[in-house]
Amino acid sequence: MASGKLMVIGGAEDKLGRRTILGEFVRAAGGPDARIAVVATASSLGPEIVEVYDALFRKLGAASVVSTRPESRDEAHDPALVAQLEEATGIFMTGGNQLKLSGVVSGTPFGDALVAAHERGVVVAGTSAGASIQSSHMVAFGSGGATPKQRMTQVAAGLGLVRSSVIDQHFDQRNRYGRLLMIVAQSPQLLGIGVDEDTAAVIDHEPTTAQDGSPGPVREVLSVLGKGAVTIMDPSRMTSNAHEARRSAPLLASGVQLHVLPAGARFDLTTRTLLPEVARPDPAEVAEMTAAGDDLRKLARDIAAGDAGPSVLRRRQARKRRVGEPVDD
Secondary structure (H helix, E strand, O other): OOOOOEEEEOOOOOOOOOOHHHHHHHHHOOHHHOEEEEEOOOOOOOHHHHHHHHHHHHHOOOOEEEEOOOOOOOHHHOHHHHHHHHHOOEEEEOOOOHHHHHHHHOOOHHHHHHHHHHHOOOEEEEEOHHHHOOEEEEEEEEOOOOOOEOOOEEEEEOOOOEEEEEEEEOOOOOOOHHHHHHHHHHOOOOEEEEEOOOEEEEEEEEOOEOOOOOEOOOEEEEEEEEOOEEEEEEOOOOEEOOOOOOOOOEOOEEOOEEEEEEOOOEEEOOOOEEEOOOOOOOHHHHHHHHHHHHHHHHHHHHHHHHOOOHHHHHHHHHHHHHHOOOOOO
16 A cells, blocks of 8 residues: 655644645545544643644544544553554644654654554644654754754654655744755755645655556655745755854855745655646636536527527516516526
């Protein structure tokens, strides 16, 4: 079975309006059959954080929502918590402290079960801290700012659901360009992914076809959903002085390829290339065309029923309106 969809949410996702991102998560998890496990380990809030997402996901149509919240590495060895992940069709990791989340679940049976769930096709989503931990390398903490400086942030191990990458969240809103650029300047094999608030980087695994028609390798495709943008920094051909810069000195970072992707944009993470955007019709235009089609079908029925041409029917309808008679439907 192909790996499940990943939803990397930049934080502050809409919970009161259209709830586009959360709605897509529930739909991908099975809609009315969705069994969602909420992992709130990162949050400093009590049961209320789970209650919020419980109410939201049930309102969006999920069949069941359970709290799966280990608070220590010992609890992350609990077979009962592991079993909840094994039964889930969707796993949602809340915001909070990503270093706490990583420190509790990484390298435990619970963390292994989360990775295994993704590999068997379960959709895994995370917001804020729950977004950061999905990458192979995780921003632990650090300051904001547009200029990359030595030691402005630190990195810890993530779950590795998005390979060879580092993810940062609240990206534009908290001006985290510099710290993400610092990380890729020090580790140019990593792809830097910055996700704005109320925005999701949705990662699917798509099959390809070789030139001879045989199945090709599976590629990871990122698409953007929500109000903001996803910023991707590709440092594979960059030049940097990160190996010799001292203390908090600004870093040389030249030749980084920058991609700023708004909603609807698609990016191949495997080849690190922009993909053609899939055309999505405007809902208002679709409604207008549907209404026009209904009018044409009605006119055709009237012609067939009255054995009259369109001009005759129009004059007949206008005459009835003038005298106040009922107009034929």
